[in-house]
Amino acid sequence: MTPVAFALASILVLASAAQEVSPSAAPAAGIGAPKGLQLSGPELDKRTDDIGALLRCPVCQGLSVSDSPATMARNMKAEVREKLAKGYDQEQILAYFERSYGEFVRLQPPMRGVNWLVWFGPVAALIAGGAVIAWAMKRSPREPAGGGRQGGFAVPPASDLPSRDSVPTDPKLAAAVRRVRMLAYGWPQGVSPKAGS
Amino acid sequence: MTTALTSHPEPAMRRSRVNPKVLVGGLVVALPLLAVLVANLGRDPHSVRSPLIGRPAPAFSLVPVGGGAPVSLEKLSGKPVVINFWATWCVPCFEEHAALTAAARGLPDVQFLGVVYEDEEARTQEFLRQRPSAYPSLIDPEGKSAIAYGVFGVPETFFIDGSGRIVDKYVGPMTRSTIAALVGRAKEGAR
Numbered sequence: 001m002t003p004v005a006f007a008l009a010s011i012l013v014l015a016s017a018a019q020e021v022s023p024s025a026a027p028a029a030g031i032g033a034p035k036g037l038q039l040s041g042p043e044l045d046k047r048t049d050d051i052g053a054l055l056r057c058p059v060c061q062g063l064s065v066s067d068s069p070a071t072m073a074r075n076m077k078a079e080v081r082e083k084l085a086k087g088y089d090q091e092q093i094l095a096y097f098e099r100s101y102g103e104f105v106r107l108q109p110p111m112r113g114v115n116w117l118v119w120f121g122p123v124a125a126l127i128a129g130g131a132v133i134a135w136a137m138k139r140s141p142r143e144p145a146g147g148g149r150q151g152g153f154a155v156p157p158a159s160d161l162p163s164r165d166s167v168p169t170d171p172k173l174a175a176a177v178r179r180v181r182m183l184a185y186g187w188p189q190g191v192s193p194k195a196g197s
Numbered sequence: 198m199t200t201a202l203t204s205h206p207e208p209a210m211r212r213s214r215v216n217p218k219v220l221v222g223g224l225v226v227a228l229p230l231l232a233v234l235v236a237n238l239g240r241d242p243h244s245v246r247s248p249l250i251g252r253p254a255p256a257f258s259l260v261p262v263g264g265g266a267p268v269s270l271e272k273l274s275g276k277p278v279v280i281n282f283w284a285t286w287c288v289p290c291f292e293e294h295a296a297l298t299a300a301a302r303g304l305p306d307v308q309f310l311g312v313v314y315e316d317e318e319a320r321t322q323e324f325l326r327q328r329p330s331a332y333p334s335l336i337d338p339e340g341k342s343a344i345a346y347g348v349f350g351v352p353e354t355f356f357i358d359g360s361g362r363i364v365d366k367y368v369g370p371m372t373r374s375t376i377a378a379l380v381g382r383a384k385e386g387a388r
Contacts, residue, residue, distance in 0.1 A: 058349045071315045075340035100255070100347030102248040 031096050034087030048081040051090055055080070055097055056107050064107055165192050247347055247366045254278070254357045255345035259335035262313060262321050268335055270361065277383040278308045278357040279376070282343060283334070284316040285324040287351045289370035294328055300376040301331035307380055312337050314351045354379075358386030 039047055052066030057073040065073045065080070076097070083093045097105045109115040167174040178190025187193060249255070258269035270278065281297055283290035301309035311334030313321050318336055325334060337343055346355060349368070356365045356379045364386045365379050 058347075072340065072343075076344055078339055079341065079344055097344070098248070100247075100249060100345055101349075102246070102347070 030099050031088065031092045034089070035092060036084075036087050036089035038087040039084045044081065044084055047084050047090075048077060051080050051084070051093055052077050054090075054094060054107055056101075056105050058101055058105065165194075247363070249347060249355075249363045250366060252363060253361050254280075254355065254363045255342070257335075257337075257342045257345070259312065259337055259342060261333040261335055262318055262325060265333075268310065268333060270357075273308050274361050275359050276306065276308050277359055277380060277386075278310060279380065279383070280310050280312060280346070280355045280357065282312045282314045282346070282348050282351050282353045284314045284351050285320045286316065287314075290352045293352055293370035293372075294330070296371060296373045296376060298329075298331045300373055300380070304380060307383070308332070310335060312342055314343050314348060315340060356380065356383040358383045360386070362386060 049066050052073075053064045055065040055076060057063045057065050057068035057070055057076070059070050059072045060068045063070075063073070065076045067073075079096075080093055083096065088096070094106060103109065109118050111119055167177050181187050181190040181192075185192075254270060256270050258267045260267050279297075279301075281293075283294075285291075297309060297311075301307070309332035311330065311332065313334055313336055321334060321336075335342075340348075346353075352368075352370055354367045354371060355363055356367070358364050364383045367375065367379060371379075
């Protein structure tokens with residue numbers, strides 16, 4: 001017997017012992033009669049892990065019951081296992097935990113009410129964003145340089161734009177601009193070599 | 198910024214032209230998100246209102262620490278019940294222990310119960326030997342009752358009215374006045 005199998009076996013023994021002590025806990029409150037098949041063996045292990053992955057460990061930070069080593073998570077997993085062995089189906093088991101912990105306990109919000117927003121909000125936002133971009137592109141086709149509106153900004157005609165050779169009238173500013181051009185472009189004294197030619 | 202350095206007049210683009218449609222559209226998207234953010238700023242994301250409030254308390258039948266006949270909730274119906282989930286490793290539980298014991302002595306018409314959460318029976322027994330309690334503490338094998346009550350941590354206390362309905366849940370250590378106020382509500386609920 002492997003240690004894991006031994007641990008699982010002892011959980012089952014403990015679980016059945018617990019039921020003997022607390023017979024009132026036997027019929028799971030509020031989720032009705034088992035709707036699925038009574039599982040056992042490897043199938044039971046697999047379904048326990050699957051459902052544990054859909055349950056939030058209440059004492060952890062964003063971990064599922066399957067992923068958490070906390071005692072609480074182990075207890076919840078044992079509860080899932082026990083319910084699966086009795087034949088409760090996934091939805092019944094999730095509903096059982098939801099009754100005590102609220103919807104918070106489900107890591108996958110059920111598709112109902114405002115939760116539709118969680119499921120389809122991002123897709124809707126993506127589509128809406130694409131539509132806005134398409135609309136904006138259609139509305140303002142790229143015009144050849146030379147004025148008009150581009151992307152919503154008013155662009156003055158090219159003739160209004162300062163050429164790279166022009167300098168401000170203010171002598172101090174003009175000197176500064178020339179110095180920047182000298183440093184940036186390597187123009188002697190900040191004057192374009194083409195300007196003289 | 199070259200425009201600032203040239204002799205040319207500022208083009209029209211400098212005077213920002215807000216597209217009212219874009220502004221309204223942006224506000225429609227941003228304001229609700231901002232409202233949700235502001236409304237929840239002071240909230241602990243882990244404090245979830247218990248869905249059990251107003252519903253029948255989950256049944257249990259648990260053996261007290263040190264052994265004895267199982268205590269079951271059904272047999273207590275007709276009387277308001279206070280169920281306190283606690284553990285010896287929980288410092289706030291230690292702080293609230295005296296208040297709970299005093300409250301239990303002062304309110305003989307209310308049944309106080311402790312449920313031991315994720316702790317060893319021997320340590321619990323030792324704790325109770327040093328600080329006697331006025332009410333039984335029950336052993337919860339595999340935390341089944343803690344799960345049924347949706348316990349997130351300790352201390353958490355449930356107030357149940359005479360008809361077996363959960364009236365309120367308190368998270369964290371309680372003082373005598375808190376206990377008195379919540380017991381009062383459980384008593385009202387019974388009427």
